[in-house]
Amino acid sequence: MQYLVTSSEMQHYDAHTSQTIGLPALVLMERAALAVVNQLQTEDFNLSRVALICGYGNNGGDGIAVARLLKLHHIDVTVYLVGLPNSASAQTLQQIKIAQHYQIPVMTSLPDSLSSYTTVVDAIFGIGLNRNVSGEFLRAIELINQSHADVLAIDIPSGVCADTGKILGAAVKAKQTVTFAYSKLGLSFYPGLELAGKVTIADIGIYADKPASHYTFEQDDLDKLLPIRANDSHKGSYGKVLTIAGSQNMSGAAYLSAKAAYRAGAGLVRIYTPICNSTILLSQLPEALLSPFTPNHVNFTELETWINWASVIVIGPGMGVSDDSHQILSYVLNHATVPIIIDADGLNVLSQDLSLLKQAKSPIILTPHLGEMASLTKRAIDEIKHNLIAIAKTFSQKHNVICVLKDAKTVVAQPHKPTYINQSGNNGMATAGSGDVLTGIIAGLIAGHLPAAQAAPVSVYLHGLAGNNAAEKLNKYSLLASDIIEGLTHILPN
Structure with a gap:
């Protein structure tokens, strides 16, 4: 596991190390500099002539x-200082004095161009x-981006918000970034992630x-994250997944979710679906148990039997938004005592009546993409996209659910726990059915006795790794959701 820290957390760790533990700030600064120099010398940087654009912090x-x-x-090095000298930190003033003794050119005004470096x-x-750049700072960033030189950023590209990855007016585009101790949260989200280039985390103490x-x-972390499988086990040892999914001409989502649950280790998977899907699902996935129902004539006594049978319940993939869907979701939330994963049309039904969540007696995992989250929260998609963490956290705490908010960097928020930010996956996974596969993986891991609070982030990580494996074998353009399921077979341990 790797920490992703906010600016305030990093500043606290830094101060604790130097002020409470007693490791001098200048020692930390020296170790940081050594890490940067090592990166410059071991990576593909042309060091014929180097300019260092430095603030006074x-x-x-x-x-x-x-x-x-x-x-x-x-x-051959030249230092260019940017900003107000009276804002200089004590350590930076000391470094300036040392540099001058080493006869390093320290310039207090920017050149017209950095093209010679x-x-x-x-x-x-x-x-x-924490504010938009302007004035001399803006000009410095523009000079760096116009230079056509190799650019290495120290800790984070200047102009990128360390907490969000947003550009604060203007930002440096780096070839590489050396960040210290822990990766910064803003390096995990676009555009900060892209502007940072290759990121190296340096341990400086x-x-x-x-x-x-x-x-x-x-x-x-992978081996430590997965539930243990015993040598003397049988199919009943790895739980029972009830997948409530599918509708007229929409059997694919049920198939993908159910198969992914099996591939993630579930012992038994039962699909509860309209009778029109019976033939195709039985032919596609003969390993699944099938419990068909007649639309508009749901037998809730039978449904309760399967709810009581299950170790975990999936509801929503491809089920449509109908009176049946609303009644089934309400019944499941009101009667189930095992974890429930609500996805796709289950979320669309829920968005019409969030009070349904108050009926729940068991852990609830919601897996919305941006559009579904917009319906659930009545917020604009752009607002959600640029505030993934805050919105996921707020929703999770307000409704006491685990919120898996899916985007290029999926966020898993849950009440009173640290927030997981996913770093696996690729843009080829932006394809129909990918979310159904994720839902199935979560169900499979919960069936295998991983608690819901752990299964959600672990499944998101596995989903991304499986997608990466599939993209390596195929390509990102051609990736299908079913390829992600097959990718699981290559990334899960024996």
Whole structure:
């Protein structure tokens, strides 16, 4: 697991390390500079002539220290200072004095162009920026982006909000970014993620005395995340998934969700669907149990039998928005005592009457994409897209649900717990049925005895890894939802 920290969390960790633990700030600055120089020297940067554009804060101090270390390697360096000298931190003033003793050119005005430099190091703002850039800072960013040189950003590209990834007026476009201790939240979301280029996290000795409020998974976590399968197990050992899905001419979503649940390890999957889907589902997925019903004549006594049979319930994929859908969703929420995953048309029905959630007696996972979240919250899609974390958190806490808000970087929010930000996946997964597959994976892991609070973020991560595997074998243009299911077979451990 990797922390994704906000600017205030990082500033707290930094202060705790230097002030409470007693590791001097100048030592941290030196270690940061060493990490940047190592990146410059081991990666594909042309170091024939290097300009370092530095602010007067500690980010600028890091940049000036980098200039000194490069000078020791006989590299031609020039430092350009941007901003007001009276705003300088004590550490940056010290670095300026040291650089001057090393006879490094330290210029207090920007050049007309940076075109003569082969590499530019961006050390203007760091993570503390909280307003739009203007004046001399704006000109510095424009000069960097116009230079055609290789650009390395220190900690975060200047002009990118460390908490959201938004551009604050203007921002540096870097080839690479070296960030310190932990990745910053703004490096996980577009456009910050794209502007940062390749991101390297450098350990410089900063100590986190409390957990961060956001996290992500890494490949090394995979074995520790999955439920354990016993050698003496049988199909009943891995739970029973009830998938309530499908409608007239909409059997595909039921198939994808049910098959994904099996591929994620479920022991038994039962599909509760209109009778018109029976033949095609039995032929597509003979492993599934089928319980068809007649539209407009739902037998709720029979439905209750299957609710009581299930270890986890999926409701919504391809089921349509109808009186049947509303009645079935209401009945499930009112009678189930096992985790319920509401997706697709289940969410569309729910958006008409959010009070249905008050009936729930068990953990609820909602898996909306942006359009479905707009219906649930009565907010514009653009507003949600640019405030994924805040909106997912607020909704989760207000309705006491686990909210899996799907986008290029999916967010999993749940009450009183850290928020998961997914880093796996690719744009080929933006295809019909991808969400049905995710719903099935969540159900499969819960059936295999992973608690809902863990199954939601783990499934999102697995879904992305499976999509990456499929894209490697095929390509991003041609990816189908069924390819993601097959990708699971290659990324899950034996």
